[in-house]
Amino acid sequence: FPPPPLYIFISSPSRSRADFKARNCSEVREACVGKGFSFAHVPLQEIPGDHLRVCPQGSTCCTQEMEDTFGQQSKQDFENLIDEISHELRSTFVARHKRFDEFFLELLENTERSLNEMFVRTYGKPYMQNSEVFENLFAELKRYYTGGNVNLEEMLNDFWSRLLERMFTLLNSQYVITEDYLECISKYTDQLKPFGDVPRKLKAQVTRAFIAARTFVQGLSVGREVAQRVSKVTVSTPACIRALTKMLYCPFCQGTPAMKPCKNYCLNVVKGCLANQADLDPEWNLYIEALLLVAQRLEGPFNIESVMEPIDVKISEAIMNMQDNSAQVSYMVFQGCGQPKPAGMTRSARGVPDVFNARFRPYNSEERPTAAARTSLDRLRIVWNTMQHSVVDIKEKLKLSKKFWSNLPEAMCVEDRVTAGNASDEECWNGHTKGRYFPEVQKDGLTHQVNNPEVVVDITRPDTLIRQQIMALRVMTNKLKNAYNGNDIYFQDSSDEGSGSGSGSGCTEVCPTDVDVAATEGPVVEADRSGPVDDSAPLSAPSLALATMLALSALALHRQWR
Numbered sequence: 048f049p050p051p052p053l054y055i056f057i058s059s060p061s062r063s064r065a066d067f068k069a070r071n072c073s074e075v076r077e078a079c080v081g082k083g084f085s086f087a088h089v090p091l092q093e094i095p096g097d098h099l100r101v102c103p104q105g106s107t108c109c110t111q112e113m114e115d116t117f118g119q120q121s122k123q124d125f126e127n128l129i130d131e132i133s134h135e136l137r138s139t140f141v142a143r144h145k146r147f148d149e150f151f152l153e154l155l156e157n158t159e160r161s162l163n164e165m166f167v168r169t170y171g172k173p174y175m176q177n178s179e180v181f182e183n184l185f186a187e188l189k190r191y192y193t194g195g196n197v198n199l200e201e202m203l204n205d206f207w208s209r210l211l212e213r214m215f216t217l218l219n220s221q222y223v224i225t226e227d228y229l230e231c232i233s234k235y236t237d238q239l240k241p242f243g244d245v246p247r248k249l250k251a252q253v254t255r256a257f258i259a260a261r262t263f264v265q266g267l268s269v270g271r272e273v274a275q276r277v278s279k280v281t282v283s284t285p286a287c288i289r290a291l292t293k294m295l296y297c298p299f300c301q302g303t304p305a306m307k308p309c310k311n312y313c314l315n316v317v318k319g320c321l322a323n324q325a326d327l328d329p330e331w332n333l334y335i336e337a338l339l340l341v342a343q344r345l346e347g348p349f350n351i352e353s354v355m356e357p358i359d360v361k362i363s364e365a366i367m368n369m370q371d372n373s374a375q376v377s378y379m380v381f382q383g384c385g386q387p388k389p390a391g392m393t394r395s396a397r398g399v400p401d402v403f404n405a406r407f408r409p410y411n412s413e414e415r416p417t418a419a420a421r422t423s424l425d426r427l428r429i430v431w432n433t434m435q436h437s438v439v440d441i442k443e444k445l446k447l448s449k450k451f452w453s454n455l456p457e458a459m460c461v462e463d464r465v466t467a468g469n470a471s472d473e474e475c476w477n478g479h480t481k482g483r484y485f486p487e488v489q490k491d492g493l494t495h496q497v498n499n500p501e502v503v504v505d506i507t508r509p510d511t512l513i514r515q516q517i518m519a520l521r522v523m524t525n526k527l528k529n530a531y532n533g534n535d536i537y538f539q540d541s542s543d544e545g546s547g548s549g550s551g552s553g554c555t556e557v558c559p560t561d562v563d564v565a566a567t568e569g570p571v572v573e574a575d576r577s578g579p580v581d582d583s584a585p586l587s588a589p590s591l592a593l594a595t596m597l598a599l600s601a602l603a604l605h606r607q608w609r
Contacts, residue, residue, distance in 0.1 A: 072108040078304035079113075084120075086113055093302065101289050102297035103479055109300035117296035118289070122282045125291050125320070128465070132458050133278035136451055139444045140271035146437055148264050151192060154355055159185040162359035169363065177213045180206065181362075188253075192261050199254045199535065207246045207365075208233040214241075214366065215380070218373045222387040231384035241376045242365035249361055255533040256351040259344035262530035266338045267441075269523040273331075273516045277324055277452070280512065286503040287320040294501075295465075298476045309475035309484035312501070313460035318489050319502025321455055323510035325491040328453040330520040335449050337527035342445070344531060345438050453491045 076089045088110060096107035099114055109117075162181060166174040184206045191197035212229040282288060294316050298306040308316075318325065344350065369376070381387075459465060477484040478501065486500040496504035529536045 072302060075108040075299050075302060075304050078299060082120075084113075084116060086110070086116070089113070096300070099300065101292045102300040107300045108302050114292070114296075114300065117299065118292040121291040121295045122288050124295060125282055128459055129278055129280075129455070132455065133274060133451075136448055137271070137274045137278060139441075139448070140267055140274055143437070143441045143444070144264060144267035144271050147260075147267065147441075150437070151260050151264065151351065152189070154352060155185060155189050155192065158355040158358060161356075162362070165359045165363070170366075173217055180209045180213060183209075188257065191257060194261075194265075199257060200250060203246070203250050203253060204236075207242060208236050210365075211236055211239075211241055211369070214369050215376070218370075219377055219387070221390055223390050224387055228384060228387055232380055235380070235383055239376055239379060241369045241372060243368035243372075245361055245365035245368065249358070249365075252354045253358075254535070255344070256354040258530045258533060258535045259341055260351040262526050262535075263338070263341045263345060266334075266341065266523055266527050269519055270334065270338070273327075273520060276512065277327060277516055280324070280510075282320060284320075290316045290319060290502045293478055294476070297478070301480070303476075303481065306474075306476045306481060308465060309472065309477050310460050311486070311488050312475070312477055312484040313465050314456050314488050315486065315499055315501045317456040317459050318491060319496050319499040319504050321452075322493040322496045322504050322506075323513040324452050324455065326493050326509070327513055327517055327520070328450060328491070330517045330524070331452060332449050334520045334524045334527070335445050337524045337531070339442060339445055340531040341527050342438055342442050346435070456491075 072090050072092050079086060079089060090108055090110065093106040093108055094110075096102070096104040096109070098111045099107060099109065101114055101118065102109060159181075163178070166178075166181070184202075187195075187197055187202045187206075191199060191202070212232060215232055216224045216229070282291070294308045294313060298304055298308075472483050474481065475484070489495050489499050493504065493506050493509060496502065497506050526536055
């Protein structure tokens with residue numbers, strides 16, 4: 048054990064080589080000096096031990112002061128040992144939580160920067176005049192990730208509604224579009240589907256990816272807090288301190304300071320002292336399993352990087368869909384919300400496509416990105432490769448951390464750490480003398496310590512702190528399981544658990560496979576810019592059939608809306 052910081056050396060008296068007892072006590076003196084103890088008096092030879100309250104009475108090398116000091120030191124030694132063994136576990140959760148949190152935040156920043164650079168280059172002034180729509184999107188995504196009360200589905204719906212309003216205004220700049228008119232348009236976003244299928248697909252991908260990312264980092268944070276709090280639990284029960292003193296320092300009083308406790312003896316003492324910590328294990332194991340499940344989401348098709356890196360291209364595809372369908376969308380809006388007032392000849396005479404195409408041009412996927420854009424994308428890929436390695440690493444670490452709390456007694460009672468080991472069953476301290484330890488080793492957990500031969504444990508009084516940590520793990524495990532299925536329980540409707548009425552896919556048991564949804568992604572659709580169209584000309588459809596269908600649909604919608 049590491050010595051205390053205070054070192055006060057005792058002057059070594061002359062030894063009596065002929066006196067066995069004096070020699071034994073001299074060894075105790077030397078051992079005490081080596082450990083940094085400062086005693087007013089250490090007997091030169093064994094004395095009657097009637098004054099001892101913990102160690103075996105009879106001939107002893109210990110004074111009352113020494114036994115009391117050993118009790119304080121055994122408590123400190125035990126707590127230091129727990130701290131040492133749990134250090135790697137605590138460091139794993141602290142370091143991995145920090146690493147993943149930094150990655151996800153950097154991913155959001157780089158993605159927003161990449162989208163801004165691409166849209167400035169692609170769409171120019173109209174984008175810059177309306178960039179706050181996209182800035183708000185990323186601000187809300189970041190707020191959600193950092194723990195804000197954001198409903199992802201509602202937020203994304205609102206983004207597409209705002210984008211529709213801005214684009215409809217640009218596409219119909221020959222009209223006066225009022226706030227009331229825009230509000231009317233937003234009511235029919237679902238029926239109009241101006242952006243094609245992109246919003247639906249992106250919503251499914253973004254919600255699942257962000258739910259998984261946020262919950263995974265929250266899960267690591269809970270594991271970090273639990274590990275830190277439980278490993279810092281102080282030994283306070285007198286029965287435990289008494290048992291530790293007897294195990295670790297009573298050999299000093301017997302004149303054999305180098306004798307180590309028998310392993311089974313050590314196991315019973317530690318299991319009695321850590322009975323409550325062992326009860327943490329079942330919930331801890333379930334938590335680790337759930338965390339490993341969500342880690343799989345960070346590697347699959349719905350991982351946050353594969354969703355966020357191409358988000359600029361996907362939103363651009365939606366914009367192209369809107370441009371392609373602008374005539375049909377405008378026609379149906381006019382039927383439902385009425386014909387807006389003309390803005391005047393100065394603007395309307397230019398024609399819709401002229402106003403739009405003079406500023407917007409479709410995204411060309413073969414266009415070489417700027418140096419800044421390449422740097423941003425390259426950095427994203429570097430960070431992502433690092434993160435992928437981190438996922439593999441954390442999965443291995445998590446697997447090793449299972450059963451940590453129930454394995455703690457074995458880890459503490461290993462040979463050369465505390466005990467003499469299995470090879471020295473006859474040469475170890477059994478709590479009374481040197482020899483074999485016969486009592487049976489107790490099982491793990493509070494209720495199994497009712498017959499512990501070394502530590503008197505009150506099994507009717509569970510430790511409050513440990514119970515709080517068990518509850519924290521239980522709550523987090525539930526969140527992780529929901530996140531694996533794409534559900535965010537922050538917005539789950541408690542009155543209808545199967546409805547999925549919030550962020551996430553809403554599936555409760557069997558969800559569509561990631562590959563199935565990912566495989567439905569279509570290519571970027573670029574608008575046809577064959578030439579200007581006079582705004583006074585009637586709206587035309589690609590075919591007579593389409594025109595007939597639109598007319599019938601408009602008539603039906605007109606009757607419904609009016």
